[in-house]
Amino acid sequence: MTPSDLDALFSRRHSCRAFRPDPVPRAVIQEIIATARRAPSWCNAQPWQVTVTSGADTDRFRTALQQEASSGTPQPDLEWPTRYAGVYQERRRTCGWQLYEAVGVEKGDRAGSARQMMENFALFGAPHCAIVSSPADLGPYGAMDCGGFVTAFTIAAEAQGIASIAQAAVASYGPFLHDHLDIPKDRLILCGISFGHADTDHPANSFRTERAAVSDIIDWRGTA
Numbered sequence: 001m002t003p004s005d006l007d008a009l010f011s012r013r014h015s016c017r018a019f020r021p022d023p024v025p026r027a028v029i030q031e032i033i034a035t036a037r038r039a040p041s042w043c044n045a046q047p048w049q050v051t052v053t054s055g056a057d058t059d060r061f062r063t064a065l066q067q068e069a070s071s072g073t074p075q076p077d078l079e080w081p082t083r084y085a086g087v088y089q090e091r092r093r094t095c096g097w098q099l100y101e102a103v104g105v106e107k108g109d110r111a112g113s114a115r116q117m118m119e120n121f122a123l124f125g126a127p128h129c130a131i132v133s134s135p136a137d138l139g140p141y142g143a144m145d146c147g148g149f150v151t152a153f154t155i156a157a158e159a160q161g162i163a164s165i166a167q168a169a170v171a172s173y174g175p176f177l178h179d180h181l182d183i184p185k186d187r188l189i190l191c192g193i194s195f196g197h198a199d200t201d202h203p204a205n206s207f208r209t210e211r212a213a214v215s216d217i218i219d220w221r222g223t224a
């Protein structure tokens with residue numbers, strides 16, 4: 001694989017927000033995870049574990065999560081950001097408006113935006129969700145390592161032609177998730193990754209987010 005092949009793979013991946021129901025073969029899911037586990041981690045701790053739902057278990061999870069989201073109070077294991085300001089706020093708004101424009105939710109349409117938000121808890125119709133957790137003892141560094149794993153998972157999935165989306169929204173209801181999925185309390189539930197085959201005709205999949213220029217990212221010190 002050349003650097004430009006790798007760049008093309010990264011560029012092709014995008015967050016999928018409408019899936020077809022057909023399942024991904026277990027062997028393919030295992031291959032994705034076999035590749036993603038190559039992600040680096042501090043002390044090679046490999047803190048990630050994934051609880052992967054399939055078939056009726058995905059549907060039971062989806063239904064229970066939707067119920068929890070309609071009635072429960074968010075209680076994520078990992079604290080949400082305290083605020084998005086400046087350029088971070090702008091980028092957040094831009095990708096939100098891109099999604100709303102794609103699915104036909106107009107500015108000020110609160111019911112429409114709430115409906116679209118709720119699609120998170122329907123897992124965007126995905127046949128599978130991988131819930132990512134890390135030992136609580138490893139704190140933010142465990143979460144950092146798992147972030148690398150999440151990216152590796154999404155790229156490895158893309159290489160297999162499988163669409164995916166990382167979802168902090170899925171991790172919003174910590175106590176419910178620990179209970180429903182039987183995930184021990186000494187692990188932090190960080191996010192879900194819904195995955196499957198993309199519904200490429202769905203308007204939610206019709207837009208692509210932008211990236212800052214390389215020059216906005218690098219703060220050079222010295223000359224090469």
Ligand SMILES: Cc1cc2nc3c(=O)[nH]c(=O)nc-3n(C[C@H](O)[C@H](O)[C@H](O)COP(=O)(O)O)c2cc1C
Pocket residue numbers: 013014015016017095120165166167168169170191208209
């Ligand atoms: C850790 C993490 C959590 C995310 N949580 C959500 C989420 O809850 N709902 C959602 O629609 N997108 C979520 N996303 C997807 C981002 O919005 C998306 O990655 C970003 O806008 C860039 O777009 P792209 O993935 O299509 O390149 C999340 C992404 C990451 C990495």
